[in-house]
Amino acid sequence: MSATPATPGTPDLPALPVLQADCSNCFALCCVALPFAKSSDFAVNKAAGTPCKNLQQDFRCGIHTRLRDKGFQGCTVFDCFGAGQQVSQVTFGGQDWRGHPGTAGAMYEVFPVMRQLHELLFYVSEALALPAAAPVHADLRRALAETTEWTAADADALTTLDVGALRGRINTLLLRASELARAKAPARKKNHRGADLMGARLAGADLRGAGFRGAYLIAADLSGADLRLADLIGADLRDTDLRGADLRDAIFLTQAQLNAARGDAKTKIPPTLARPAHWSA
Structure with a gap:
């Protein structure tokens, strides 16, 4: 078997549907179908199947450019x-x-x-x-x-x-x-699967190849940490400090996770993901 996988859409793999949100071709389903509770992520309660109060008739958000300022940070990180x-x-x-x-x-x-x-x-x-x-x-x-x-x-x-x-x-x-x-990572492979690491102080840590599947890293300090080949599937990175961290080949890292975290110009991210606009310079 070849060590290099085929790209989805080539003859031996099916053509995938687009895996990036295109709100212009959606009927604001995330703003209607899903519920949310009043919290630090959402300014109000909303029941499933009820349109958000900020939703306009054209299916656009009336406060799209001010979501964070208006208390709807959760909307900015949903994918x-x-x-x-x-x-x-x-x-x-x-x-x-x-x-x-x-x-x-x-x-x-x-x-x-x-x-x-x-x-x-x-x-x-x-x-x-x-x-x-x-x-x-x-x-x-x-x-x-x-x-x-x-x-x-x-x-x-x-x-x-x-x-x-x-x-x-x-x-x-x-x-x-x-x-x-992760077996290719030179560092010791620490397993933090499902761990409660809220507020943990891991600044500058060598976390290459570590397992963070489903871990709670809310407000944790990972500034300057080396997270290459770390498995981040399902990890909660809300307000996680990633300033100066190296995530270049972190495994299963999503755009939503980056959007939920805090980073800066020195944070190294995979080329397939975008640097969030709210990150510091």
Whole structure:
């Protein structure tokens, strides 16, 4: 087996749906379908299926450029991985919930499922880009094909999908891919899976190859830390200090995690991700 995985969309892999949010082709599903509770992330309570008070008739946010100032930081870090436009334009063929209210309930039910499917596609694609994970690439390709097929299913099929079971099967592959990749790290591989590291002082630490799957790193100090080949899948990086940290080849790092953290011009990030606008110079 080749150590270099094929790019999704090439003959041996399916063409993936877009895995980046395109709000211009979405009917603001994250602003309607999902609930949020009043907290440091959201200024008000909102029930699932209820439009946010800031949502305009054209499906745009009325305070988009002032979300952080208005207490809606949670909106600035949410990422649907492109599920919004997939549900809006593919699953429901461009019929919006305002113009076709009969679709609203099903659309709100399908959106969270699609979001999980797109997230899985993102992680599987990331795993296929890890040369060290070559022993599981064949299984990952099969998982990619199966998940991609589900994203094209109709609303009725999607609402019956046991997405939890699918996640469980794929997570086993992602964990194995992570282990293979992190084995290349020269440092001692510390396991912080699911750990409560809120406010932890890890400035300047050598964390190469460490496991932070599902860890709580809220407000932790990771400034100047070396996080190359660290597994960050599901890690909570809200207000985590990443100033000067090295995350160049951190495993399963997402844009939403970076958006939730604090960094600066010296923070090293993967070339596939963007430096958040709110980070310090």
